[in-house]
Amino acid sequence: MIISSTAYMQTRMLEMGLAALMVACGVTLLWPGDTFASPIYASLVRWLTEDQGGWFLSSVGILRSTALVINGRWRSSPIARIAGCLTGSGFWFTFAVSVASVDRGEGLGPPILLAMSGTLFVLEFFSALRCGTDAEALDSLRLRQARSKVSKSA
Amino acid sequence: MLELKDIAPLLGVLLPAIGAIFMYRAAERQRAREVDKAVQSAPLGVVAAITDKDAGVQMAAAIGELADAVRKAVAIMREERDDQARRHQIDRALDEMTAVRREFQELVHLLKQRS
Numbered sequence: 001m002i003i004s005s006t007a008y009m010q011t012r013m014l015e016m017g018l019a020a021l022m023v024a025c026g027v028t029l030l031w032p033g034d035t036f037a038s039p040i041y042a043s044l045v046r047w048l049t050e051d052q053g054g055w056f057l058s059s060v061g062i063l064r065s066t067a068l069v070i071n072g073r074w075r076s077s078p079i080a081r082i083a084g085c086l087t088g089s090g091f092w093f094t095f096a097v098s099v100a101s102v103d104r105g106e107g108l109g110p111p112i113l114l115a116m117s118g119t120l121f122v123l124e125f126f127s128a129l130r131c132g133t134d135a136e137a138l139d140s141l142r143l144r145q146a147r148s149k150v151s152k153s154a
Numbered sequence: 155m156l157e158l159k160d161i162a163p164l165l166g167v168l169l170p171a172i173g174a175i176f177m178y179r180a181a182e183r184q185r186a187r188e189v190d191k192a193v194q195s196a197p198l199g200v201v202a203a204i205t206d207k208d209a210g211v212q213m214a215a216a217i218g219e220l221a222d223a224v225r226k227a228v229a230i231m232r233e234e235r236d237d238q239a240r241r242h243q244i245d246r247a248l249d250e251m252t253a254v255r256r257e258f259q260e261l262v263h264l265l266k267q268r269s
Binding site: 089090 | 157162163164165166169170171173175177178180182185
């Protein structure tokens with residue numbers, strides 16, 4: 001069972017990892033204490049509070065993992081996956097910009113968090129592209145089905 | 155003046171969304187090209203034209219029945235062959251029917267793979 005589950009999830013491992021990271025970030029934000037007090041989150045705080053961010057990230061992460069597990073068995077799952085990727089990329093891009101725009105002391109280079117959040121944004125972007133291809137393959141938007149019905153009735 | 159941090163969430167969502175739409179359209183165009191190419195050559199053309207899963211299953215069952223009918227006809231002709239003087243014509247007919255049966259089988263195999 002473990003082997004078959006691993007094989008099933010192999011092609012979606014990147015997205016699964018990103019969803020797990022999303023949940024982990026959500027839980028971290030919900031943890032008691034003020035994470036957003038650090039100046040590195042200054043731009044992020046403009047858009048959402050720590051509690052909102054925590055709940056939002058954990059729920060999207062869990063929904064995204066569920067969509068990944070049932071992917072293929074439910075025709076519209078790539079749409080749910082795209083929504084997850086867009087949420088993730090929105091978060092990581094905003095975070096990267098927030099980290100990049102923080103005031104640094106004289107002679108200090110950019111923090112490693114900038115590289116991490118930038119890379120995570122690129123990975124989310126790549127996953128969204130793959131979801132787009134999967135949505136077409138599964139006909140998630142039902143466009144092919146509609147066209148086939150029209151041609152049958154004509 | 156508008157700064158990057160003012161539109162960061164919007165950009166972060168919009169860029170991959172545009173990318174996903176682009177990939178969807180690209181995959182659609184590629185599928186259309188493949189279908190066009192497949193339509194040129196039978197039996198793949200028939201398989202490519204079937205986009206509905208149920209239609210594929212029904213088609214596979216119907217062709218399976220046809221293949222069985224051809225198999226029975228071949229068996230009957232083989233029995234007749236021993237009594238006939240015109241063996242050459244019967245041999246040709248048998249060869250053609252066998253080829254048709256193989257095409258049917260190939261079609262069924264492809265349909266089963268797709269559906």
